[in-house]
Amino acid sequence: MQTGAIFNSLKFGGVDSADYGIYITGEAVYNAPVRAVEMVNVPGRNGAVAMDQGYWENIEVTYPAGVFGDAETNFPKAIRDFRNAIVSQVGYQRLTDTYNPGEYREALYMDGLEVENIVANQAGEFELTFNCKPQRWLKSGEEPIAAASSGVTIPNPTQYGASPLLAVEGYGNISFNGYTIALENAVMGNVTLLNSGKVEAGYPVSFDTNLYNSGDVITVPDLVIDWQIKTRTGNRFISCTPTDTGSGTTTATKTSNTLYTMRTVLSGASFASDTITTISNTCSCAISVNSGGTRSATVTSTYEVTIDGTNGTISVEYSQTESDVAYANTGIRPVYYGDITVDSTVPILGHPTYIDCDLGECYRIENGSPVSLNGFIDLGSDLPELAPGENTLTFDDTVTSVSLTPRWWIL
Numbered sequence: 001m002q003t004g005a006i007f008n009s010l011k012f013g014g015v016d017s018a019d020y021g022i023y024i025t026g027e028a029v030y031n032a033p034v035r036a037v038e039m040v041n042v043p044g045r046n047g048a049v050a051m052d053q054g055y056w057e058n059i060e061v062t063y064p065a066g067v068f069g070d071a072e073t074n075f076p077k078a079i080r081d082f083r084n085a086i087v088s089q090v091g092y093q094r095l096t097d098t099y100n101p102g103e104y105r106e107a108l109y110m111d112g113l114e115v116e117n118i119v120a121n122q123a124g125e126f127e128l129t130f131n132c133k134p135q136r137w138l139k140s141g142e143e144p145i146a147a148a149s150s151g152v153t154i155p156n157p158t159q160y161g162a163s164p165l166l167a168v169e170g171y172g173n174i175s176f177n178g179y180t181i182a183l184e185n186a187v188m189g190n191v192t193l194l195n196s197g198k199v200e201a202g203y204p205v206s207f208d209t210n211l212y213n214s215g216d217v218i219t220v221p222d223l224v225i226d227w228q229i230k231t232r233t234g235n236r237f238i239s240c241t242p243t244d245t246g247s248g249t250t251t252a253t254k255t256s257n258t259l260y261t262m263r264t265v266l267s268g269a270s271f272a273s274d275t276i277t278t279i280s281n282t283c284s285c286a287i288s289v290n291s292g293g294t295r296s297a298t299v300t301s302t303y304e305v306t307i308d309g310t311n312g313t314i315s316v317e318y319s320q321t322e323s324d325v326a327y328a329n330t331g332i333r334p335v336y337y338g339d340i341t342v343d344s345t346v347p348i349l350g351h352p353t354y355i356d357c358d359l360g361e362c363y364r365i366e367n368g369s370p371v372s373l374n375g376f377i378d379l380g381s382d383l384p385e386l387a388p389g390e391n392t393l394t395f396d397d398t399v400t401s402v403s404l405t406p407r408w409w410i411l
Contacts, residue, residue, distance in 0.1 A: 007023030007024075008023060008024050008025070008097065008098045008099055009022065009023060009024060009097070009098055010024055010063060010095065010096065010097040010098070010128070011094070011095070011096045011097075012086060012089060012093055012094075012095050012107065012109060012130070013089040013093030013094065014085075014089070015082070015085045015086050015089060017065070017082065020067070020078045020081055020082040020085070021067050021068070021078045022065055022066070022067050022078070022082055023065065023066055023067070024063040024064065024065045024097065024128070025063070025064045025065075025066075032059070032411050033056040033057055033058070033059040033134035033411055034056070034057045034059070035056055035057075038050075038051040039051075056134035056135075056411065057134065058131055058132060058133060058134060059131075059132050059134055060129055060130070060131055060132070061095075061105070061107070061129070061130045061132050062127050062128065062129045062130075063097070063127065063128040063129075063130075064125065064126075064127055065125070065126055065127065065128050066123065066124060066125040066126070067079060067082075067123065067124055068122070068123045075122050075123060075124065079113075079115055079124065082113075083113045086109055086113070086128070087109065087112075087113070089109060091108070092106045092107065092108055092133070093106070093107060093108075093109070094106065094107075095107035095130055095132065100136070102138060102139050102140065103136045103137060103138055103139065103410075104136075104137050104139065105130070105132045105133065105135070105136060105137070106132065106133040106135070106137070107130040107131065107132040107133070108130065108131040108132075109128070109129075109130055109131075110131055111128075111129050113126060113128075114126060134411060135409035135410070135411065136409060136410050136411065137407065137408070137409050138158070138408040138409060138410065140157075140408060141162065141405070141406045141407045141408030141409065142405060142407070143405070144167070144403045144404065144405045145403070145404045145405070145406060146401070146402075146403050147393050147395070147401070147402040147403070147404065148401075150393070150394045150395050150396075150397075150399075151392060151393070151394055152392070152393050153390050153391070153392055153393075154176070154386060154390070154391045154392075154393055154404065154406065155389065155390050155391070156386045156387060156388050156389060156390075156391060156406070156408065157408060158388060158408050158409065158410050159388050159410070160388065160409060160410065160411075161385035161386060161387050161388065162385060162386045162406050162407050162408050162409065163356075163357040163358035163383060163384070163385055163386075163407060164357050164384075164386055164404050164405055164406050164407055165354065165355070165356050165357070165358075165404070165405040165407065166181075166354065166355040166357070166402060166403070166404050166405075167352045167353070167354055167402070167403040167404075167405075168183060168352065168353045168354075168355065168395075168399060168401070168402050168403075169351075169352060169353075169399070169400040169401040169402075170183075170398050170399040170400040170401070171183045171184060171398055171399065172395060172396030172397075172398040172399045173395065173396050173399075174393070174394075174395045174396075174399060174402060175393070175394045175395070176384065176386065176391050176392065176393045176394070177384065177385060177386060177387045177391045179382070179384035179385075181355060181377065181378075181379060181384065182377070182378050183353060183376070183377055183399075184376045184377070222265050222266060222267060222268045223265070223266040223268065223279065223305055224263065224264075224265055225263070225264045225265075225266070225303055225320070226261070226262070226263050227262045227263075227264070227301070227320070228255075228259060228260065228261055228262060229252075229259075229260045229262060229285060229287065229299055230258060230259050230260075231258045231259075231289055231291070232258075232291075234291070235258065235289050235290070235291040236257040236258065236289065236290045236291075237254060237257060237258065237259075237260060237287070237288070237289055237290075238288040238289060238290055238294065239286075239287070239288045240252045240254070240260045240285055240286075240287050240288075241285065241286045241287075242262065242283050242284070242285045243283070243284050243285075243286070244264070244281055244282070244283050245281070245282045245283075245284075246266075246280050246281035246282050247266055247267040247279055247280065247281055248264050248265060248266045248267065248281030248283065248303065249264070249265050250262060250263065250264040250265075250281075250283040250285075251263050252285065260285075260287075262283075262285070264281060264283055264301075264303060266279045266280075266281050266303065266305060267279070269307070271307070276306065276307065276308045277306075277307050278304060278305065278306045278307070279304075279305045279307070280302070280303060280304040280305070281302070281303050282300065282301070282302045282303075283300070283301050283302075283303075284298055284299070284300045284301075285298065285299045285300075285301075286298055287299065301320060301321070302320065302321050303319070303320045304319050304320075305317070351364055352364070352365070353373060353377070354370075355377065355379070357379070357383050357384045357385065358383070358407070360379055360383050361374065362374050362376070362377040362379070386406055
């Protein structure tokens with residue numbers, strides 16, 4: 001089989017013409033694209049007004065090609081296999097050739113394949129015509145540039161503004177060539193778990209954690225639980241002294257002669273996103289009441305908050321139970337009400353944030369797929385570009401690293 005070692009060849013998507021003994025010539029490979037300009041004739045004015053539309057049009061690139069049959073290349077089979085391979089490439093594909101080894105195009109192949117036999121069933125010629133985006137992308141522009149510190153200079157070796165891909169660790173402002181990109185250190189938000197009446201069973205809630213990687217640290221701050229202890233009508237509190245056993249602290253506020261408002265604060269916790277943690281507390285309240293004489297009683301209340309960070313969500317389940325009150329003829333009864341609030345404060349920017357200045361997309365990679373962060377990052381109305389010549393990249397000290405893939409191109 002003839003190979004690209006002695007002939008020029010091309011690669012389109014997953015197809016290498018050299019694998020089929022197909023060679024190409026360089027004729028018509030060096031065409032340039034057309035600038036999109038609308039010519040407007042104005043009555044009473046000589047000459048047309050040129051209105052630049054701000055872009056280059058796609059270009060057709062044609063490669064004259066051929067194949068010779070020999071001891072290693074079966075001509076009919078080579079043509080058939082190559083035809084099936086190249087027309088099966090759907091959508092824009094990467095197109096390279098050996099004439100321009102440092103460049104590539106993004107191209108569509110939409111034509112058929114008509115072969116002219118020059119020696120029956122032994123050799124043939126044909127044309128390969130691709131509809132290409134106007135740019136010739138430089139392979140050197142695929143090499144990431146690591147910015148070790150703010151203020152690095154990035155020279156653009158071309159005459160055209162380039163739209164880079166940035167990979168950023170941390171958050172803050174990133175600026176180059178007069179553009180500023182603001183990365184917010186956003187949090188996941190709040191979840192409030194509401195309960196009414198005595199809590200017998202857990203009240204589960206869930207909220208989105210798509211932006212977490214397995215093993216990320218989730219911080220749950222202090223959990224607040226409000227409840228009451230109340231006497232029967234006519235019975236008056238003398239005192240209420242709470243004692244906690246566990247991770248909580250309970251305070252008692254005398255709201256009226258017959259009501260104490262209780263607040264238990266459970267200490268927060270940090271745990272990995274793919275694990276389960278439990279925060280618990282037991283509060284015993286020693287109570288004295290005047291009900292025709294001093295009476296004493298004890299109310300014991302146990303709280304348990306289970307936070308499940310597995311399966312891509314965080315589930316918070318809260319339960320509270322109390323022991324039977326030692327009434328001692330006091331007529332005391334606990335009343336449970338109010339809410340427990342859970343606030344997830346993990347930042348979304350704890351892993352590389354990708355900013356595509358060509359597409360205007362910001363995302364993270366989770367389990368091999370992009371997760372959009374456009375709601376947290378503002379690229380502005382004009383997409384940032386690296387201008388021809390020198391560009392200075394600066395960023396806040398809260399940005400720990402920036403890697404920039406420049407994506408240089410020429411026509």
